Amino acid sequence: MKKVVKFGGSSLADTHQFEKVGAIVRAETSRRFVVPSAPGKRSKDDTKVTDMLYACYALAEQGKDFKEELDRIRDRYQQIVDGLGLKLSLEPEFAKIEENFRARAGKDYAASRGEYLNAILMSNYLGFAFVDAAEVVLFGEDGEFDAQKTNEVLAERLKNMPNAVIPGFYGSNPDGSIRTFSRGGSDITGSIVAKAVKADVYENWTDVSGFMIADPRIIPDPEKIDMITYRELRELSYMGASVLHEEAIFPVRSEGIPINIRNTNQPDDEGTWIVESTCQRSQFVITGIAGKKGFCSVNIEKDKMNSEIGFGRRVLQAFEDNGISFEHVPSGIDTMTVFVHQDAFVNKEQKVVSALHRLADPDMIDIEADLALIAVVGRGMKSTRGTAARIFAALAHKNINIRMIDQGSSELNIIIGVHNEDFEEAIRAIYNMFVLVQL
Ligand code: ASP
Secondary structure: OOEEEEEOHHHHOOHHHHHHHHHHHHHOOOEEEEEEOOOOOOOOOOOOHHHHHHHHHHHHHOOOOOHHHHHHHHHHHHHHHHHHOOOOOOHHHHHHHHHHHHOOOOHHHHHHHHHHHHHHHHHHHHOOEEOOHHHHOEEOOOOOEOHHHHHHHHHHHHOOOOOEEOOOOEEEOOOOOEEEOOOOOHHHHHHHHHHHOOOOEEEEEEOOOOOEOOOOOOOOOOOEOOEEEHHHHHHHHOOOOOOOOHHHHHHHHOOOOOEEEEEOOOOOOOOEEEEOOOOOOOOOOOOEEEEEEEEEEEEEEOOOHHHOOOHHHHHHHHHHHOOOOEEEOOEOOOEEEEEEEHHHHHOOHHHHHHHHHHHHOOOEEEEEEEEEEEEEEOHHHHHOOOHHHHHHHHHHHOOOOOOEEEEOOOOOEEEEEEEHHHHHHHHHHHHHHHOHHHO
């Protein structure tokens, strides 16, 4: 059994958290490859080391004195070194960082030092080898992550190593400069490492015991999801679930490696399993509910649109030409509605409207703002009658007007559009209908 274990920032925020992580890794010899984030927040009002690094580097870039800010970062690490009683001096590392900041090594370099230093601490603490991600996580000339080359280099490097600590979040460009993934990117590194070593499981340790059926800010103390498929998670994550970086599933998914989300503060909890496929039914027909506010619908009408070949393509081209991606496109016989993110759309709306007239010559265009989309997702829907009816009954009962309905052809999800102000109430109504009634 071989596991890759990734620990998020809150799991490594201070000495006490490091000790918990140490106990988790030592509890199973299969936990051989460790991917740490940078130290996160110790309390609600604290600052993540990554954010401190960005701020510190911004001062350096403006030619301002950044010593105080860097000292604060140094302190965070020193407290952990002292607390764990490590025989380790970070002075040479900090001297190098200061020098590189002065030489304007770049924002990505600056941010990456958070995980770099934490991995050095972790490898010292666990007695595991340190492998710098800059040598094994590689980006191409185009700035995109080079999955194939990385996999070859990383697999070769880790092949004969009994264990190792590999910092998350960053890699290097072909010229050797540092490049980071987007925020939260250590989740991606963990997945890349799991693929390279052909792990049996990718454990992702964080500060919650897995995914909840609905957002706990809307539903207090929601039920947990025990098992979810990659496809279900995709349907939920693009709507805003935030436990795992959206892109983290791709490397392991292609290898059929399950991800287990675990809680560092409650290591005995089973967490959530993310798997390719399962015969295990979800407890409540639906696996999860997620959603987001802030969409616009662009309703385009044209008589006999249904028989005009290429109409849909021309409509979408108007959005593409303006660099706007769409979320959903429900259609009727003479209408087509395009749902877009309001933020991305507002400044370009008139350009899109004129492009639509130029390209598709519609009879009418009508724009509506402040809509929310809610995805109700579940592999169990396909084989259960009445799921849609229950959703709509729940919303009708709460007097919520449904603006749009879209059921994916996979029958894995039903997307509902409501007004922004009905968003929370709608999620509560659906949760009550499927989960509360069954408890
Ligand atoms: N430390 C980075 C961030 O705060 C990356 C990560 O934690 O995954 O975004």
